[in-house]
Structures are given as structure tokens and as C-alpha cells.
């Protein structure tokens with residue numbers, strides 16, 4: 164991990180140097196006169212400062228930043244949430260930053276806060292280009308976040324079908340969180356999946372400016388590294404979309420090619436500096452920052468909206484971001500980011516790993532043994548729709564070396580439109596798993612199945628295979644698939660997957 168991060172830092176430094184050197188040469192080319200404007204306005208404020216903002220519908224609102232507090236864990240002092248108090252035309256509202264939060268409607272606007280300066284206290288890199296205490300994005304009340312027809316969900320997969328890392332979530336999905344490494348508050352939206360199986364598509368129409376280890380002439384100024392597993396696509400807003408860790412990129416996705424929203428560009432993988440878990444790193448970068456430097460545009464809300472438009476789910480359970488804690492320390496489990504689109508959510512039911520259950524969106528739980536836990540959230544709405552999500556909790560003991568706690572990444576394919584009897588591929592990889600086996604329980608009464616994913620080499624985590632098993636479900640329904648692995652220290656990691664088999 165350390166070596167990988169040092170490599171990352173070194174590369175980031177080289178990129179920064181080249182960006183500084185090449186700035187001005189390429190940036191002029193970014194801003195054509197036919198540039199499509201985003202629907203959101205953006206601004207940055209210091210605490211105590213107020214500004215009038217012109218929304219993209221021409222209305223004017225006055226925003227004042229009143230106070231920022233953050234919540235940190237006691238394990239590595241990472242920010243887990245925040246309260247950003249603002250007034251919008253003298254109406255007070257409190258926002259959170261990133262971490263699967265959607266914009267809040269107040270007065271004439273919908274507003275969110277993608278970053279606060281507090282993250283700079285212990286981030287391993289500036290990925291935001293923030294100059295003041297907080298950045299805000301504002302949309303007119305009732306407006307979409309992204310113009311309809313210009314943005315699609317970048318992977319052909321059920322919503323949150325595997326692990327994920329949202330904007331500002333401390334990264335964890337590979338080896339688990341570590342006090343030995345500096346904190347990477349995630350930049351962009353990581354969507355876990357099944358290696359070489361889930362299709363990655365372009366979210367927007369755009370011009371491929373880098374892919375297959377090549378870069379388009381004249382486009383040397385972009386934020387990141389040129390790699391075989393990374394595709395950069397620039398859209399008509401001038402925003403650069405990054406798709407990383409692809410197992411394979413289609414040969415026709417060459418620099419200079421124009422792609423359409425929804426066009427396949429490759430398959431999900433764990434190539435490059437993925438940490439060894441299979442995911443799409445999906446990120447938007449632009450220079451619409453007060454510093455004029457490249458900054459990240461948190462894509463989670465756009466992905467949420469695009470998924471809703473395309474797949475029309477009746478209900479979406481969200482039990483994220485993940486949590487960490489010491490043994491004996493209370494952990495807050497929060498399912499209140501779940502949404503119903505046909506009615507109201509009438510119940511939040513938690514089914515815990517210790518066999519107990521509780522009702523209500525927010526729960527407190529204490530763990531008496533280190534390990535990686537996965538807690539079930541079942542939400543039901545007034546129309547009788549049901550959905551599930553899982554909250555991952557990593558628990559550490561003072562006497563443990565942190566590398567003694569296993570962590571698991573599980574995924575499956577296909578995730579959409581599964582029919583009874585259809586073979587589904589299940590994949591798992593355990594980090595710090597020792598010599599143990601993964602034990603799969605498919606939740607349908609069938610016998611358990613054992614697999615063994617090979618040990619992950621910290622210095623070459625993109626190498627090696629996930630363990631694989633194939634299962635089919637005979638009846639339609641919701642299934643909770645559980646995969647567990649215990650290591651030589653007696654600690655267990657548990658991963659859960661929600662499989663919907665259609666009639």
C-alpha cells in the first residue's frame with residue numbers, strides 16, 4: 164500500500180509539473196463557443212461570507228456560509244461526515260459533503276456541498292482545487308441535475324450491486340482502512356463489479372482524448388495519467404470523464420474518436436492502481452474551480468439520476484458509506500439515504516450479523532470482535548416494494564496488527580434481468596485472507612459452496628484471479644448471498660450480495 168501510494172504521489176507530482184508547463188497551451192482549446200453549459204451554478208465561500216448567485220434559470224439567490232463542523236473517527240482521524248450550516252435567502256439549512264448525499268431543496272434552489280476545506284487537514288492529495296472553506300453547487304428547484312438525454316449510467320449493472328466508494332468516502336474496498344497510510348478521500352465514484360464481465364459505457368457524447376495508452380495530439384493538458392486501462396472522454400461541457408482500471412478497452416476506442424452516450428468502451432477490471440478490487444473508477448474533472456486548476460466534479464448524484472431515468476427503480480436502498488470502529492465503540496448505521504419513487508418508505512429493517520434485528524433508519528451497534536462485517540438494510544415502501552443494501556463495518560482491536568483483519572470483495576454477473584434457472588457467476592477475492600476458504604451461502608436453501616481466492620500480492624494487486632463459482636436460482640425473488648472467509652487469526656470478513664431473480 165505504502166509503495167503504491169508513493170508511486171501515486173510521484174506520478175501526481177510529475178503530472179502536476181507537466182500540467183503547469185503545458186497549461187495555457189491546451190486550455191484555450193477546451194472552451195469552444197458552442198460549449199454546452201451545465202445546469203448547476205457553482206461557487207465557493209469562506210465561513211461568514213455571503214454571495215449572490217445567479218442560477219442557470221436566471222433567478223438570483225443569496226447564500227451565506229455560517230459554520231462547518233466535521234465528524235472524525237477515533238481510528239485514523241478521517242472525516243466521516245460533516246455539518247455545513249448555510250442560509251439561502253435567510254432560510255437556514257445544514258448540508259453534508261459527498262458520501263452519497265443528494266442535493267437538498269431549500270427556497271428556490273437545490274444545493275449540495277461537494278467539498279469542504281477540512282478535508283485538506285489530512286488528505287494525501289488535493290483532488291478538488293478548492294480555494295475557500297467550501298464549494299457549493301446550485302440547481303433551480305425541481306430541475307434535473309444533468310440535462311436529460313446527455314448523461315447515462317456508465318456501467319450496465321444493477322444499482323450498487325457490489326462495493327462502492329463515493330466522493331469523499333475514505334477508501335477501503337481493497338485491503339480495508341489502514342492507519343499506516345495517509346487518507347485518500349475518494350475522488351469520483353467507484354463502482355465495484357465482476358471482472359471482465361460488466362460492460363462500461365460512455366456516460367456522455369464526447370471526444371476520446373486518451374485511451375489504449377495513447378493521447379490525442381493537442382490534449383496533453385488533462386488531469387491524470389495515460390495508461391492502457393484508462394479512457395478519457397471530453398464532453399460538450401468541456402468536462403473530462405475518466406474511466407479507470409478497465410480489464411480491456413475496445414480497440415476502436417482510439418484517441419480522436421467521437422463516442423455517443425451509452426456506447427460501449429470496454430469491460431470492468433482491476434488494472435492500474437486499483438488496489439486489487441475490481442471496479443470502475445468514474446470521475447469528472449474540469450477547471451471551473453476558483454483556483455483555475457483541475458478539480459473534481461463529484462459524479463455520484465449524476466450517476467444516481469441517470470440510473471433512475473434508465474432503469475426506473477421503484478425503490479433504492481442505500482446503506483453507505485461504510486463505517487469503521489474499534490471493538491467496543493458504538494457505530495452509527497444509517498439507511499436514511501434510501502429513496503422511494505412510488506410512495507413513502509414505511510419501514511427500515513436491519514438484520515445484523517449477530518442474529519439480532521432492529522427497526523428504524525438509524526441504529527447504533529457495538530462489536531466485540533475485530534473483523535469485517537456486513538449489515539443488512541431492508542427497506543419497504545407504501546406500495547409494498549422491497550429493496551436491500553448492506554453497510555460494511557470494519558472493526559479493529561487495539562492488540563491487532565491491522566493486516567490481520569481480512570477484507571472481502573464479492574461481485575456477481577449478470578445483475579440485471581436474471582431469470583429462474585439462469586446461471587449467475589459469483590466472484591470473490593479476500594485480502595489478508597490467510598489460508599482460509601470463502602464459504603458461499605446463496606440464501607435459497609442450497610448447500611454451501613467453498614472457493615479459495617489466491618493470496619493477493621500487495622505489490623502487484625492487479626495480478627491474480629478472483630475465486631469463481633456459478634449458481635442458479637430456481638424461483639423468482641430477492642436473495643441475500645453471503646460469502647465469508649476466516650483467516651489464520653480467527654477473524655472473519657463477510658460480503659453480502661443482493662440478487663433479484665425476476666418472474
Ligand SMILES: [Zn+2]
Nearest residue numbers: 351352353444
Ligand atoms: Zn476510485
